[in-house]
Amino acid sequence: MNEAIIFDLDGVIVSTDHYHYRAWKEIADREHVPFDEERNGLLRGVSREKSLEILLELAPRTYSAEEKKQLAEEKNKIYRQLLQELTPADILPGVLTWIDEAKEKGLRIAIGSSSKNTDFILERIGLSDTFDAVVTGADVEHSKPAPDIFLLAAERLGAGPEQCWVIEDAPAGIVAAKAAGMKTIGVGEFVQNSGADRWALTLGEAKL
Numbered sequence: 001m002n003e004a005i006i007f008d009l010d011g012v013i014v015s016t017d018h019y020h021y022r023a024w025k026e027i028a029d030r031e032h033v034p035f036d037e038e039r040n041g042l043l044r045g046v047s048r049e050k051s052l053e054i055l056l057e058l059a060p061r062t063y064s065a066e067e068k069k070q071l072a073e074e075k076n077k078i079y080r081q082l083l084q085e086l087t088p089a090d091i092l093p094g095v096l097t098w099i100d101e102a103k104e105k106g107l108r109i110a111i112g113s114s115s116k117n118t119d120f121i122l123e124r125i126g127l128s129d130t131f132d133a134v135v136t137g138a139d140v141e142h143s144k145p146a147p148d149i150f151l152l153a154a155e156r157l158g159a160g161p162e163q164c165w166v167i168e169d170a171p172a173g174i175v176a177a178k179a180a181g182m183k184t185i186g187v188g189e190f191v192q193n194s195g196a197d198r199w200a201l202t203l204g205e206a207k208l
C-alpha cells in the first residue's frame, strides 16, 4: 500500500530555475565565468555549495574557501530578493490537485528539498501549513544525490522507504530517491531518461 508522497520543491511545486539563473548569472558575470541557461541546468537539485563548485569549474582563477563562502552568500542574497516576486499563482499546474487527492486518500505528504530557502518559498506561495513534514538541505549533512533528505522525510512521516513515492524533476533527485529505496515519479524533460519508475511531462499528467 502507498503510504506517503514526498515532493521535491523547486521544479515540482514551483519553478525557481529562472530566479536561480538570474542570481548565479550576476555572480558569474562579475567573476568573468562563462555561464548560460544550459549550464544552469547542471545545478538543478544540487546544493548551493555544490552549485558554486560547478559554476567555478570554468573560472579563470581559483578561489579560497572564504571567497567561496562569500560568493554563495551573495548569490543567495540576490536570489532571496528575486523570490519576493513569488505568489500562490506560481504554484505549478496539478500540484494542488495532487495535494487534495493525497489528503482525501489519507496519504501523508512531505517536502524533500535541497533548498535552504524552502520555508521562505513555501511561505511566499501560501503552502507553509500544508505538508505533514518538511525536510531541507539545512536538516542533513549530505544533500541530493545522497538519500539523506528523503530518508529523514520518511522517518518524520512514520513511513518506511518502500511505502514512499518521490516526485522529482532533477536527475540528482531521482538518484537520491532510488538510493533511499523509494519509488519515483519523474516530472519534466530533465528526467525523461533518468530511470524513474514513472514519468510525465507535468505533474498534472502524472499518476500515482
Ligand code: G6P
Pocket: 010, 011, 020, 043, 044, 045, 046, 047, 048, 051, 076, 113, 114, 115, 116, 117, 118, 137, 170
Ligand atoms: C534546489 C534547486 C537547486 C538549488 C538547491 C539549493 O534543489 O533545484 O538548483 O541549488 O535547491 O538551493 P538554495 O535555495 O539552498 O540555494
Ligand code: MG
Pocket: 008, 009, 010, 011, 012, 044, 045, 168, 169, 170, 173
Ligand atoms: Mg527540483
